[in-house]
Amino acid sequence: MKLTKKNLEERRDRVYDAIVIGGGAGGLSAGIYLQRYRLSSLIIDKGKARSFWMQELHNYLGLPPDTPGRVLLKRGEQHYESVNGDMLNGYVEEVVDEGETFAVRVKVGRQNSIYPTFRAKYIIAASGIIDNLVPLEDMRNVFEYAGYNLHVCMVCDGYEMADKQCGFFAGSEASIEEMVFNLSWFTPYITIFTHGLFEVSEPLRQELREHGYRLVETPIKQFLGENHRMTGVELVDGTEIGLETGLISMGSTYHNTYLKNIPLEMKGGYLITDKMGRTSHPRIFAIGDLKVGLNQVVVAAGDGALAATQIWREIRRDRGPRRWEENLSASV
Numbered sequence: 001m002k003l004t005k006k007n008l009e010e011r012r013d014r015v016y017d018a019i020v021i022g023g024g025a026g027g028l029s030a031g032i033y034l035q036r037y038r039l040s041s042l043i044i045d046k047g048k049a050r051s052f053w054m055q056e057l058h059n060y061l062g063l064p065p066d067t068p069g070r071v072l073l074k075r076g077e078q079h080y081e082s083v084n085g086d087m088l089n090g091y092v093e094e095v096v097d098e099g100e101t102f103a104v105r106v107k108v109g110r111q112n113s114i115y116p117t118f119r120a121k122y123i124i125a126a127s128g129i130i131d132n133l134v135p136l137e138d139m140r141n142v143f144e145y146a147g148y149n150l151h152v153c154m155v156c157d158g159y160e161m162a163d164k165q166c167g168f169f170a171g172s173e174a175s176i177e178e179m180v181f182n183l184s185w186f187t188p189y190i191t192i193f194t195h196g197l198f199e200v201s202e203p204l205r206q207e208l209r210e211h212g213y214r215l216v217e218t219p220i221k222q223f224l225g226e227n228h229r230m231t232g233v234e235l236v237d238g239t240e241i242g243l244e245t246g247l248i249s250m251g252s253t254y255h256n257t258y259l260k261n262i263p264l265e266m267k268g269g270y271l272i273t274d275k276m277g278r279t280s281h282p283r284i285f286a287i288g289d290l291k292v293g294l295n296q297v298v299v300a301a302g303d304g305a306l307a308a309t310q311i312w313r314e315i316r317r318d319r320g321p322r323r324w325e326e327n328l329s330a331s332v
Contacts, residue, residue, distance in 0.1 A: 002081070003042075003088040005108060008116055011086060016040045018311055019104050019120035021092050021258065024049035025297045026288030027126035028076035029304030035083035037312040042086040042118060044106055046255075049073060049128065051297050055147045055228075059156060060298050072297070092258045095123060102283070104258075121283065122311050125271065126304065127255035128289040133248055134169050134195060134220060141222050145230035150223070150246045154179065155296065157247075158186040164244040165189045167233065171250030172198055179249045180213065188212065191241060193233070195219050216241065256290055267292055277307035285311070 003011060018034055020027045023045025034041040051057070054069035063072065080087065090106040093115070101119045108114050131152040133142045142150075151157040166187050170176045176192060183190060192208065194200065196219040200208075208215055218235045225231040232242040254269040265272045265280035270292045277285040285307040288300035 001084070001086050003086055005114060008088065008108070011042070011118065012116060014040070014119075015101055016042050016086075016118065016120040017315060018042075018122040018124055018308070019044065019102070019118060020124040020126055021095075021104070022049070022126035022128055022255070022288070023047075023073070023077065023087065024051055024126060024128050024288060024300065025072065025076065026128070026300030026304045027124070028073065028080055029301040030124050030126060030287060030308045031080045031085045031087075031304075032076070032083060033305050033308030034311065035080065035085045037308065039308075039312060039315065040086075042088060042120070043080065044088050044090050044092055044104070044118075046091045046127070047089055048130065054156075054297075057297060058160065059296075069297070092127070095258050095262065097262055097281070121315070123284045124277075124304075124307050124311075125256060125259060125279075125284065125286045125290050126288050126300070127258075128300075129252040129254050129269075129295070131248065131252050132171060132250040134193075134250065136220065136222060138222065145223055145225055145228060145246075146248070148228040148230070149244070150230050150248065152248050153295065154183055154186070154247060155294065158183070161245045161247065162186045163189070165242065166191070167241070167243045167246040168192045169246060169248045169250060170194055170198075173200055173204060175249040175251070176200070176204065176208075179247070180208070181211075183247060184211070184213075190214070191216060191243070193217075193220060252289075254290065256286075259284070275306070276310040277303050278310065 017039040018041050020030050020043045023043050027043055031041050031043045051069035057063055057067050057069055058065045090108040092106055094105045096103040102123050104118045106116055136142055164187055168180055168190055170192055191214040194217045218237055221234045221236045223230050223233055232240055234240050271279050271286040271290050273279050273286050273291045277287045279286050287303035287307050289295045
């Protein structure tokens with residue numbers, strides 16, 4: 001059921017088997033599996049899934065390579081609704097561990113907001129990350145090309161950048177060291193842009209020169225192109241540099257602050273989990289981009305299936321086998 005300000009009172013006293021925070025590919029997959037296991041679930045989604053603005057999902061098995069991320073999510077939402085899952089558009093502000101249950105406080109509505117609290121036995125954190133983009137004065141200029149031929153994931157889109165003139169937009173020296181030499185597997189025609197955000201050490205400068213990679217430290221004024229196809233950048237000094245594609249590596253924002261009051265084991269910004277997605281808290285699972293692992297839509301969907309299955313196993317064990325009461329009565 002779609003929950004809104006008008007009908008959510010119907011669910012305020014319900015204790016769900018699991019609340020899934022995030023309605024991206026991982027969260028929807030988890031919700032579908034939970035419902036098909038005949039458990040009760042609520043997906044709370046803030047509407048900003050990373051995959052929503054991906055214009056083409058090139059490497060998802062079985063889908064045409066030009067399938068937009070928003071189409072995948074819409075189909076997933078329809079599937080979840082068809083198995084009678086509850087869904088709420090809202091922003092999770094806090095999760096409180098009450099012992100046997102979790103209290104999840106949600107902000108619903110941007111105007112005249114209300115703050116209901118829902119409860120569940122398990123939490124699946126599936127709220128993901130969002131990539132930091134090149135900070136320009138006119139950010140609409142960035143979004144004009146992001147998700148088209150201006151990419152944020154080398155694993156997803158390295159193939160799309162093969163042997164093209166590629167701009168690498170770095171957020172730190174570490175991102176250059178970590179990504180550029182791997183990017184060269186797909187294309188050696190790399191121009192690195194620092195946007196004037198940090199200094200590059202002399203040893204790294206020398207290594208870049210030895211590989212023929214260009215380093216541009218002058219800040220960018222704007223991206224150039226048309227019809228969502230980026231063709232280069234204009235620097236603040238008026239210089240124009242032609243490009244055919246680009247990869248942004250400026251870090252990410254992790255949407256997990258609602259868990260800040262629960263001590264969980266982490267590595268960097270990622271939550272550490274076991275193979276089923278369980279965090280260091282036995283009833284909190286993390287899936288998709290929030291956990292240590294490969295940030296891919298297909299992986300997130302698999303993570304959702306694993307977490308939901310483990311929750312079902314534990315609830316099934318606790319409730320025990322169902323009895324065929326009529327047959328027991330007949331045999332007496």
